[in-house]
Amino acid sequence: MTAIVQIDDVKKVYDGGFEALKGVTLNIEEGEILALLGPNGAGKTTLISTICGITQATSGTIRVGGHDVVTQYRAARSLVGLVPQEVNLEPFEKVWNTVRLSRGLFGKAKDDALIEKILRQLSLWDKKDTPIRALSGGMKRRVLIAKALSHEPRVLFLDEPTAGVDVELRRDMWEIVAKLKADGVTIILTTHYIEEAEAIADRIGVINKGQLLLVEDKDALMTRMGQKQLRIELQERISEIPQSLGEFKLELAEDGDSLIYSYDTRAERTGIAKLMAAMSAAGLVLRDLRTSQSSLEDIFVGLVQETGDAA
Amino acid sequence: MNWEAVKSIYFFEMARFFRTLMQSFISPVISTSLYFVVFGAAIGSRIEEVEGVSYGAFIVPGLIMLSVITQAISNASFGIYFPKFIGTIYELLSAPINFLEIVMGYVGAAATKAMFIGLVILGTAALFVDLSIQHPFAMLAFMVLTCLSFSLLGFIIGIWAGNFEQLQLVPLLIVTPLVFLGGSFYSISMLPHAWQTVALFNPVVYLISGFRWAFFGSADVPIGLSLLAIGLFTGLCLGAIWWIFRTGWKIRN
Ligand SMILES: Nc1ncnc2c1ncn2[C@@H]1O[C@H](COP(=O)(O)OP(=O)(O)O)[C@@H](O)[C@H]1O
Ligand SMILES: [Mg+2]
Numbered sequence: 367m368t369a370i371v372q373i374d375d376v377k378k379v380y381d382g383g384f385e386a387l388k389g390v391t392l393n394i395e396e397g398e399i400l401a402l403l404g405p406n407g408a409g410k411t412t413l414i415s416t417i418c419g420i421t422q423a424t425s426g427t428i429r430v431g432g433h434d435v436v437t438q439y440r441a442a443r444s445l446v447g448l449v450p451q452e453v454n455l456e457p458f459e460k461v462w463n464t465v466r467l468s469r470g471l472f473g474k475a476k477d478d479a480l481i482e483k484i485l486r487q488l489s490l491w492d493k494k495d496t497p498i499r500a501l502s503g504g505m506k507r508r509v510l511i512a513k514a515l516s517h518e519p520r521v522l523f524l525d526e527p528t529a530g531v532d533v534e535l536r537r538d539m540w541e542i543v544a545k546l547k548a549d550g551v552t553i554i555l556t557t558h559y560i561e562e563a564e565a566i567a568d569r570i571g572v573i574n575k576g577q578l579l580l581v582e583d584k585d586a587l588m589t590r591m592g593q594k595q596l597r598i599e600l601q602e603r604i605s606e607i608p609q610s611l612g613e614f615k616l617e618l619a620e621d622g623d624s625l626i627y628s629y630d631t632r633a634e635r636t637g638i639a640k641l642m643a644a645m646s647a648a649g650l651v652l653r654d655l656r657t658s659q660s661s662l663e664d665i666f667v668g669l670v671q672e673t674g675d676a677a
Numbered sequence: 678m679n680w681e682a683v684k685s686i687y688f689f690e691m692a693r694f695f696r697t698l699m700q701s702f703i704s705p706v707i708s709t710s711l712y713f714v715v716f717g718a719a720i721g722s723r724i725e726e727v728e729g730v731s732y733g734a735f736i737v738p739g740l741i742m743l744s745v746i747t748q749a750i751s752n753a754s755f756g757i758y759f760p761k762f763i764g765t766i767y768e769l770l771s772a773p774i775n776f777l778e779i780v781m782g783y784v785g786a787a788a789t790k791a792m793f794i795g796l797v798i799l800g801t802a803a804l805f806v807d808l809s810i811q812h813p814f815a816m817l818a819f820m821v822l823t824c825l826s827f828s829l830l831g832f833i834i835g836i837w838a839g840n841f842e843q844l845q846l847v848p849l850l851i852v853t854p855l856v857f858l859g860g861s862f863y864s865i866s867m868l869p870h871a872w873q874t875v876a877l878f879n880p881v882v883y884l885i886s887g888f889r890w891a892f893f894g895s896a897d898v899p900i901g902l903s904l905l906a907i908g909l910f911t912g913l914c915l916g917a918i919w920w921i922f923r924t925g926w927k928i929r930n
Contacts, residue, residue: 418771422925440679443773454764463692470685471772513768 369393376426386412388576401567402556409576410556414523418448447519451526453506457499465512472517484515504535524555595658596627601651608648682774686782705794709801730893733806738889739861745795746827753787753831776922788824816891822907829914855881865897
């Protein structure tokens with residue numbers, strides 16, 4: 367199956383000469399939730415803007431549903447909903463009117479029943495006749511989502527949907543995303559909260575300084591992250607791992623002063639007790655123990671620092 | 678064509694207008710009445726007739742043009758500047774619509790509002806002076822064309838403007854003088870000869886002249902020239918807008 371969004375070597379140089387995207391290639395599969403993780407200024411919004419038609423790529427191509435976003439923009443954009451990072455709404459308009467306008471702009475015939483359903487889903491129904499300026503920040507964000515959903519997009523971009531919102535709204539937002547996914551909508555969300563990516567994404571992409579550093583299945587990433595290491599310092603130096611310990615994932619480190627045991631924290635048994643028993647049977651005396659864990663945060667920080675040093 | 682989008686923009690913009698319908702209605706009524714009190718009574722008592730028409734009636738076409746042109750420009754420029762200013766333009770840029778549809782929606786609404794004001798002024802004027810319109814259809818056609826072309830100009834100004842001052846600068850510094858000097862309140866033939874030549878470089882002269890011809894059957898310049906002028910002006914504006922959307926000037930980046 368071909369990806370619903372195909373991004374091929376996209377570069378974006380802004381008018382001032384600043385290169386915000388340095389050749390991004392990415393395929394987004396239909397029905398998945400992809401989280402784009404990256405610090406401020408990484409180019410997340412720029413990438414979304416070039417896909418949605420708000421700005422044009424300097425080079426490279428983007429297809430949505432097989433349609434080029436520049437030459438076949440009508441077909442491409444019809445599939446895409448965008449919830450922008452900034453809360454851009456007309457202050458004096460009523461919620462209902464502004465959501466209805468969005469549907470019309472995308473060429474869809476009036477469907478008040480659908481808009482009612484969307485507003486109810488987003489707990490906005492009792493606010494439908496309220497002018498937007500009278501809404502709280504969280505409610506405004508919901509209005510942005512309602513606008514994006516009003517034209518039934520197959521691909522939805524959420525640009526930092528939970529930046530600066532309270533915990534409750536964040537939970538609601540995650541629930542909404544899960545519901546949309548169940549309806550078959552492909553969702554791309556940007557965030558700089560790692561927990562958020564962990565909580566809802568199927569895949570995670572890390573972007574920094576205009577470059578996509580990694581795109582990986584969340585589960586694979588979590589497995590990598592779930593690896594824990596136990597460092598066993600030995601009383602006496604050894605030159606090689608005794609054969610009786612062959613069944614354990616061990617490495618010899620620091621010229622034989624210590625052993626490093628890797629294990630999966632999520633496995634049923636860590637195997638540590640067994641290892642200890644086997645070690646004393648082999649006559650090894652331990653002096654000290656230390657554990658360390660690599661988290662998504664570590665992976666992320668590591669990746670981001672590498673590109674930082676390179677630039 | 679994405680007609681649904683054109684319709685949506687048009688009615689969304691018109692809804693704003695209807696919310697303030699009373700204001701939209703009352704202010705032209707009052708200002709027109711004031712013009713008649715000041716110009717019609719004070720000056721009209723000294724100038725009996727211009728080209729066989731009573732002075733009060735003579736200024737009606739110019740008066741309508743003055744309001745229609747300023748209204749068309751301010752409605753259209755504000756209409757597109759506002760989404761740019763508050764950021765809601767992202768939605769227009771990400772929707773499956775082209776420049777023609779955006780323009781039809783915004784310019785259509787701005788022109789409709791200007792047309793409405795023009796008709797209100799015409800109605801008010803009819804209360805003060807005897808008006809017999811010789812070519813009513815031509816009169817309406819001229820009014821529609823003027824509303825449209827100046828709404829196009831307003832649209833360009835709205836896209837160009839980087840702040841509210843600029844938004845008001847062009848109408849204030851260029852359009853208002855051109856309209857006032859375009860023969861709104863006098864016939865070009867009343868000017869000294871040298872100034873008559875200068876006046877012919879003012880595009881608004883052709884509009885007002887043509888409009889006045891529709892009312893009274895006499896004009897400063899031939900009617901064909903008036904039509905050509907407004908056609909040319911509309912074409913220029915459309916060309917500029919096409920270029921703006923093709924290059925994304927001031928909107929995409
Ligand atoms: N219109 C613009 N003109 C020039 N530079 C811009 C523009 N928009 C964004 N940038 C720059 O591009 C980089 C990426 O910005 P952005 O895509 O907004 O990052 P993110 O969304 O990941 O925080 C930033 O360094 C930002 O300053
Ligand atoms: Mg951003």
